[in-house]
Amino acid sequence: MNAKNTLRTFLTIVFVLGTLMANAQTKIYVHKKDGTAVEFNIADLDSISFTAPFTATTKEAFSGYVQKGPYLNGSSVNIIQLDKQLNQTGNVFSTTIIDNSGNFEQKNINFTSKFVELKADGYYFNEVKGENSTGPLTLYALADISDFNSVNINILTHLERQRLTYLIQNNELSFSDAKKQARSEMLNIFKFTLPDGVASESLDIANDALLLAVSVIIQGQLSTSDVSELLANISSDIRTDGRLDNPILGSQLMNNAAYLDCDQIIYNMQKKYSGLGVVVNVTGNELKSYIEQFMNNCGFKQTLGITYPETGKYGPNILADGVVMVKKTEWGIYEYSVRAELPAGNSSLKIVIKSDGAYEWGGYYPSSVENWLISSYDNNLKSNTFTVYENEKPADVTVTFSNNCTIEYYENGATTPTKVKKLYIGGDTAEDDEHEREMLIAFYQSTNGDNWTRNDNWCSDKPISLWYGIETYYHAASAKNRVLSIKLPNNNLTGSAYLADIKSLYDLNILSGNKIESLSIDNCGNEMPNDDLNNYHLSFYYDNNYSPCSLKILKISNTNGYICVNGNLSAESVIISNCNLSAQEYMYFDLPSTKIGTLTVSDCTMGYFFADNSIIGNITIDNCTFSGSNAHIYVGNKTLVNNCTGLRYIYSSRACSDLTVTNTVCNDVRCGNQ
Numbered sequence: 001m002n003a004k005n006t007l008r009t010f011l012t013i014v015f016v017l018g019t020l021m022a023n024a025q026t027k028i029y030v031h032k033k034d035g036t037a038v039e040f041n042i043a044d045l046d047s048i049s050f051t052a053p054f055t056a057t058t059k060e061a062f063s064g065y066v067q068k069g070p071y072l073n074g075s076s077v078n079i080i081q082l083d084k085q086l087n088q089t090g091n092v093f094s095t096t097i098i099d100n101s102g103n104f105e106q107k108n109i110n111f112t113s114k115f116v117e118l119k120a121d122g123y124y125f126n127e128v129k130g131e132n133s134t135g136p137l138t139l140y141a142l143a144d145i146s147d148f149n150s151v152n153i154n155i156l157t158h159l160e161r162q163r164l165t166y167l168i169q170n171n172e173l174s175f176s177d178a179k180k181q182a183r184s185e186m187l188n189i190f191k192f193t194l195p196d197g198v199a200s201e202s203l204d205i206a207n208d209a210l211l212l213a214v215s216v217i218i219q220g221q222l223s224t225s226d227v228s229e230l231l232a233n234i235s236s237d238i239r240t241d242g243r244l245d246n247p248i249l250g251s252q253l254m255n256n257a258a259y260l261d262c263d264q265i266i267y268n269m270q271k272k273y274s275g276l277g278v279v280v281n282v283t284g285n286e287l288k289s290y291i292e293q294f295m296n297n298c299g300f301k302q303t304l305g306i307t308y309p310e311t312g313k314y315g316p317n318i319l320a321d322g323v324v325m326v327k328k329t330e331w332g333i334y335e336y337s338v339r340a341e342l343p344a345g346n347s348s349l350k351i352v353i354k355s356d357g358a359y360e361w362g363g364y365y366p367s368s369v370e371n372w373l374i375s376s377y378d379n380n381l382k383s384n385t386f387t388v389y390e391n392e393k394p395a396d397v398t399v400t401f402s403n404n405c406t407i408e409y410y411e412n413g414a415t416t417p418t419k420v421k422k423l424y425i426g427g428d429t430a431e432d433d434e435h436e437r438e439m440l441i442a443f444y445q446s447t448n449g450d451n452w453t454r455n456d457n458w459c460s461d462k463p464i465s466l467w468y469g470i471e472t473y474y475h476a477a478s479a480k481n482r483v484l485s486i487k488l489p490n491n492n493l494t495g496s497a498y499l500a501d502i503k504s505l506y507d508l509n510i511l512s513g514n515k516i517e518s519l520s521i522d523n524c525g526n527e528m529p530n531d532d533l534n535n536y537h538l539s540f541y542y543d544n545n546y547s548p549c550s551l552k553i554l555k556i557s558n559t560n561g562y563i564c565v566n567g568n569l570s571a572e573s574v575i576i577s578n579c580n581l582s583a584q585e586y587m588y589f590d591l592p593s594t595k596i597g598t599l600t601v602s603d604c605t606m607g608y609f610f611a612d613n614s615i616i617g618n619i620t621i622d623n624c625t626f627s628g629s630n631a632h633i634y635v636g637n638k639t640l641v642n643n644c645t646g647l648r649y650i651y652s653s654r655a656c657s658d659l660t661v662t663n664t665v666c667n668d669v670r671c672g673n674q
Contacts, residue, residue, distance in 0.1 A: 056112045059149055063105035066120040066153045067205040068127075068137060068215060068227075070102035070272070075122020075136075077104045077153075082115040084175070086142065086165050089113055097122065101276045114146040115175060117161075120153045127205075127212070128219045128260065129413075130268035135224035141201050144175050155215045156200035158231060160186045162239040185242030189234075189253075190214055191297040192290065206273055209282045213290035216265055220256025221348075221413040250300030257295050258302050259412040262287040304347055306411055312337020314368060314398040318407065318423055319351065325424050325463065326401045338364070338372070338386060339396040347391055350410040355382040355403045356422075357471050357484055358506055362401035371395035401425060403484075404471050424465040425472055425481065432464045432472075433480040439501045440464065440483070447493040447516065454491060475504060489513050499524060511549040511569055518551055523558040526580075564588045565614075570595040581606035583628030589614040599637075612636035612653060635659070 027039055066077060074096055081091040091113075095106040102124075118141040124133050141157035142164055160182040167178035183200055187193055192210050194200075203211040219227060230252060237246050244250055263284040270280045308319040314337040316323050327334040340349050355361035360377060364384070372395045375385040388395045401423070409419040441459050449455050456468035464481060465472040469491070475482040482504040490513030497510065497519045505524040510516065551571040556563060559579045565588070574596050576587065587601065589611035596614065602622040608630055611619060616637040626632070626646035633641060636653040641661045649668035652659040656671040 056110060058108060058110045059145075061105055061107055062109050062145070062149055062151075063103070064118070064151045064153060064201070065204065066097060066102040066104065066122075066139060067124075067211075068133075068139065068155060068219070069125035069205065069269075070100060071097050071120060072102075072123045072125065072132060073097055073100050075102075075120060075124075077106075078119045079106060079109065080117040080119065081111060081113045082117055082142075083113060084115060084168075086115060086117070086168055088117075099276070100125070101273070101278060111145065114144050115142070116145055116151070117142050118151060118153050118157075125272050126219065126224075127265055127268050127272075128216050128221070129415075130264070130271065133224045137224050137228055142179075143199075143201050144179075151201045152203065154200065154203060154205065154211055155218055155231075156183070156186065156203065156211060159214075159235060159238075160200060162235040163242055166239050181242070185238065188242075189238070189244045189298070190217065190294045192293070206269065206278055207281045209286040209290055212265075212269075212282055213287055213294065216260055216287070217253055217257045217291070217294060220252075221259065222256065247300065250298065251303045254295065254298070254300045254302040255304035255412075257291055258304070259414055259418055260291055261414055261416050262291060264416055304343055304412070306343070306347060306349055307341045309339055309341065312339030313370070313396045318399065319409075321421075324422065325465075327425070334400060336399050336401070337396055338399055339394060340388060341394050342388055342391045348411070348413050349388040349395075351386040352383050352408040352410070352417075353386070353399075354406045354408070356405055357403040357473070359403055361403050361405035362399055364400075365398040368396075368398040370397065372397050403473060404465060424463065431479075431481050433475070433478065433482055436483050436502055437464060439499070440467070440470070443497060443499050446498045447495050447510075447514075452488070452491050452493060471507075473504070486510060496520075498522075511551070514549065516549070516551065518553045518555075520553075520555040521557070521559065522555070526558070526560045561585055562588065565594060569593075572597040574599045576601045577603050579604040579606075583607045583631070586610060589616065607631060609633045609635075 027041055062079065066075065077095050077097060079093040079095070081089045083089055089112065093106055093109055095104050097104045097120075104120075119138065120140075121138045122136050124137055125131075126133050139153050139155070139158045140161045141151055141153040142161050143151045145151065160179075163185060164178050164182035167173045167181060168175060171178070173181065179199070180196065183194065190213070192214070194210065205211050205215060218230060222230065230249070233246070233249055234244060237244055237249060266280065266282065266284045266287060269282070273280050308321070309317055310320045310322060311317055315335045317337045317339045318326065319338060319340055326336060338351065340351070342349055353361055360382065361384075364374060371389050371393050373387045373389050374397070377384055386395075386397070402425075404425050405423050407421050407423055408417040410416075411418040444455070444458050449458055452458075454468045457466045458468065460467075463472075464470055464483060469486060469488040470483060471485040471487075472481040473484045483502045484504055485507035486499075486502075486505065487507065487509045489509050493510060493514035493516050495517060497516045499520070500522040502524045503526045508521075511519070549569045551569065552573070554565075554571045554574045556574075556576045557578050561581065562585045563576065563579065563581070565574065576599075581587070581604065584607050586606055586608045587604075587610070589596070589599070590613045592613050592615060594614040596616045598618045598620070599611070599616050600620045600622070601609065601624060602620075603624070605625045605627065607628045608626065609621060609632075612634055613636060619635055619637050619639040621633060621639070621641045621644060623643045626644065629648075631646050631648045633639075633647065633650045635651075638654065638658040639652060639660070641650060641659075641664050643663040645665065647664065647666040649670070650659070650661060650666050652671040654671065659669075659671045661669055
């Protein structure tokens, strides 16, 4: 029978019944094609259907997955048979989850009704935190199993359950109509939609970004008991009208969504499912898209926010957005606050302050600590960690600064930073060393700075500490900000670079991944940030993470402190002259990846000279003065030592024919195996 005939027949029956009842008829006769008739009492009729009624059936296997994240092996699942009003019939089948993917299966179930309620109870994998839940959680699903042998239990099936039941029992909707309406209303809370033919119980958290999004929005940073309470409250709220009317519940969802790390969630899922041999087909970007869709369109207000006032008890608050520059002097002259104010509820905060330079970022006054737990300084990470101890109570402490630093914010239990900002040492332009500014501009021009990959703020009137790749510190003697390091690796520097009069230069990385033809460094590194020059040096090195660099010539002159030339670089000629190193300082060429045609060192003072492992064609050390208890020359290349004083010994690992010593007094000269 086609659709048109079916409709015509149905309307005819309705018309006939109406006519019979209006005329006080009590019986109706249905005639078969063979001529027989079947008699019905009109008062006994409940409905007319063109589909066969459900008959008891045995399913060889009935299965599904329980997922918040996936439920753990051993969790319980009850399959409860219901009548068409969704009342329990008394038939219950119990089974358990058989692996950590949440999979359950029950063999040979005899269903006497097509409606079932599934109830799962157990521990689950928390996809937000990447760990098992701290307590059990109960989830439900309602389904029509007429044509299905599998039903999944998840957050969506749970949230639609009470609303679906209400629509059937109070609005007298059919199961399919009530199911469709309840699902649509529930998803509208999150501003999500599903195609009409897609049932909530058919979704899989490893393959459906929508289901995962709702699951993590419900989870947030909540404990298992708080998740259970939130689910119950939402279900009760939407039961009668299908809308989430309680703004507190909506705000809780917003608070949960605000601090989700979608990439970390996907990583947690992939790690969990890889051990089960299952591929996760949801990406971080897909999940982010759903989270943003919810937050931008749901209309709920986020209330769980951490505030960072502009000022704290001890001065400007470095956690405030507007504070990006601090002053550096001797300890205690310029003081700042680290202040945060956390609301009641499930809020938490960890702050990590990391030095961007060679020294500590600064420090704090222990006597001023209020509501912070502060770690010891980590020498490897060059950082301190500040953790708020108690909510609803301001956290504050006095800090001072020695170096540029990075501040990482970990809000509400986040395992990766929810926010990162830089804090720079400096002030207005007048506090910079103007001569160094001119020298940096000259360096910029000599290396075709307009074509650098990044040249943020270079040659501008902004503080030098804001120029890309530059770190400064406060030089007390001159009351100026001085350049401490220049780091511009892999930045398309070209040409013949000239760098001069950067007197406190400590760290230099400008050759790595660049195509500089020659480099001249003059009068740099002479005034370090500490009177003890033995602790500081000009570290001239090459970063092996980038492509090799070949120089025609490298010149270093009028520089104090250690000179280290190491790394994956080559130069036709290196000339070092008029450098003044102390008795404890030295010149150092040691890595085999350093290849130099000729190396000439002249008119310098130092503690010792070492160049054993680098590949160098010829070394000339001329008119140099050595001092200290360890004054020596140690080489592994063809070497000429001329007119040098103060040496205790000279040693060459090469044959004696490759070592020439002239006009030099040294009582201990050895070569080869001597």
